[in-house]
Amino acid sequence: MSARRAGGPAWIPPLVLAAAIVAVWTVTAALADSAVYPGPGQALESLRADIGDTRFMGSVADTARVLLLSYAAAIGVGAITGMLLGLSAFWSRAALPVVYALNSVPKIVLYPIFLLFLGIGDLSRGSFAFVSGVLPMFLIMVEATAGVSRLHLKMSASLGMSRWSLLRRIVVPSVLPSLASGMRLCFGLTLIGLLLAEMFSGSSGLGYELLRNLSLARVENIIGQVILIGVLALVPTLALQQLELRIRNRYEVTA
Amino acid sequence: MKARSSVVPSYVRPTPRRVAGLPSPAWTVVLVAGLVVAIELYARSGAVSRLDLIPVSEMVSRSVELLGDRDFVVGALLRSVLLICASFTASAVAGVAVAYVMARSRWVHRAVKPYVNVFYALPIFALYPVMVVMFGTGVVPIILLATLFSVVIVISNALVGFESAPPIVTKLALSLEMSRSQQLRKILLPSALPDILAGLKLGLAYAIIAVLATEFILATTGLGQVVNRAYNNFNTVDMYAGIVFVSVFALLANLALGAALNAFDWRRR
Incomplete structure (x- = not known):
């Protein structure tokens, strides 16, 4: 590996950078000695206190539950509808401009509509998170399906394969790498959608906790929770990255 | 009609220039217009409160x-x-x-x-x-x-x-x-x-x-x-x-x- 040549294993520089940032944070916080700028120690301290609190843990569990449901729905719906549309070049060309346009609109301003029709609660924020995740997933899958090798399609036609076995034996294996990277991207987007929705209006959830602490001006709690959210987001992302790597090695058609 | 009787499945046939006499950009317009008209009619039908939805024309x-x-x-x-x-x-x-x-x-x-x-x-x-x-x-x-x-x-x-x-x-x-x-x-x-x-x-x-x-x-x-x-x-x-x-x-x-x-x-x- 050429990465080894320039001294030390690959994980040292990112770690050094992270340590430098934490050090700068600690020193500036100690120098500023301000109530609105706590150091890492205080933040972790209040995070520990929060984790001991059952109400806060209830919020974390709420967010995790809604996130899981909307993420699964976004992946499933986006992947299947995307594959079906991607098979038809004509209808992709007709429908895609609309979906791309929808996707470029800042979706958060649409959130009040969800609230009006679904009410405040799990249903509205879950649906909003779903919409934030499903559009990119759909677009990725349409593009991936449109890119399935024509040779493979012709072969399946000459073998007289049914639509179902075409999907199962040709299309799905060809789009798996894109599906995997879509799953990784879509996770972050669904989580952002959910947190924004919770920050705007919620009765529980991590986003709600953030804004509640904002009105209580408890910065150290907010920072502690931001750290927790970062960790909660990072673990599935790294797992999904690994999954993507494996799928790419196994299924990606090169040349 | 001829296309339908073909044994060649649609996904390997060349992309049709038109479907039902309309090219794909026209279908994009039809899609958007259909959506707008549907919301407009739904809002005007009285099935939904004006606090929830208003006709697109008013928006x-x-x-x-x-x-x-x-x-x-x-x-x-x-x-x-x-x-x-x-x-x-x-x-x-x-x-x-x-x-x-x-x-x-x-x-x-x-x-x-x-x-x-x-x-x-x-x-x-x-x-x-x-x-x-x-x-x-x-x-x-x-x-x-x-x-x-x-x-x-x-x-x-x-x-x-x-x-x-x-x-x-x-x-x-x-x-x-x-x-x-x-x-x-x-x-x-x-x-x-x-x-x-x-x-x-x-x-x-x-x-x-x-x-x-x-x-x-x-x-x-x-x-x-x-x-x-x-x-x-x-x-x-x-x-x-x-x-x-x-x-x-x-x-x-x-x-x-x-x-x-x-x-x-x-x-x-």
Whole structure:
């Protein structure tokens, strides 16, 4: 590996950078000695206190539950509808401009509509998170399906394969790498959608906790929770990255 | 009719030029028009309360009215546009600069790349409350967050561009003993330009999303706040007008920047 040549294993520089940032944070916080700028120690301290609190843990569990449901729905719906549309070049060309346009609109301003029709609660924020995740997933899958090798399609036609076995034996294996990277991207987007929705209006959830602490001006709690959210987001992302790597090695058609 | 009796399945047949006599762009229009008409009829049918949904025609006419409202134009629209421009410019300059440093220094590349890779998995908007406590509800936290949110996509695209410079050209630069700034101006920037432009387009979309989202959640004024306030005051007409306005605004801004940047893109000439 050429990465080894320039001294030390690959994980040292990112770690050094992270340590430098934490050090700068600690020193500036100690120098500023301000109530609105706590150091890492205080933040972790209040995070520990929060984790001991059952109400806060209830919020974390709420967010995790809604996130899981909307993420699964976004992946499933986006992947299947995307594959079906991607098979038809004509209808992709007709429908895609609309979906791309929808996707470029800042979706958060649409959130009040969800609230009006679904009410405040799990249903509205879950649906909003779903919409934030499903559009990119759909677009990725349409593009991936449109890119399935024509040779493979012709072969399946000459073998007289049914639509179902075409999907199962040709299309799905060809789009798996894109599906995997879509799953990784879509996770972050669904989580952002959910947190924004919770920050705007919620009765529980991590986003709600953030804004509640904002009105209580408890910065150290907010920072502690931001750290927790970062960790909660990072673990599935790294797992999904690994999954993507494996799928790419196994299924990606090169040349 | 002839196509239907064919044994060749549709997915390997050549793409039809027209379906039911209409080419695909016409079907796009039909799709949008159908959606608009359906919402209009549903809203007018009386099956839904006027507090929940209003006809599209009213949304549009009210949002056109908003354009004549001085408070809206100066207080909300202009402010949001300025915030978007400021954060977009900041992230464009900073993003290309960081990507250049990453392309130059192996150490920086290895230190920063893992964070760039996972950045969009992190809900960066969670930092907004922190910034509000530190800097107040003014423009500073919005610009900071929007810049942070949009800079990373610029970095990752520009980095792809810088790294795609053909090795043979880099060698030529060495043999011509070009200085670093000459290499940057004559080789790296032009060869990375298409990727940088793609990054900038995304950067604008991200900056718009970040500014509107932060204004929507917590701000004193701005386009996002207009929608928020209308929702909280049960002013459904203004809320939908604001949503329509924001959507059209975002769409036009992205299209305009896309068209402007494509003019610089030598791959498209």
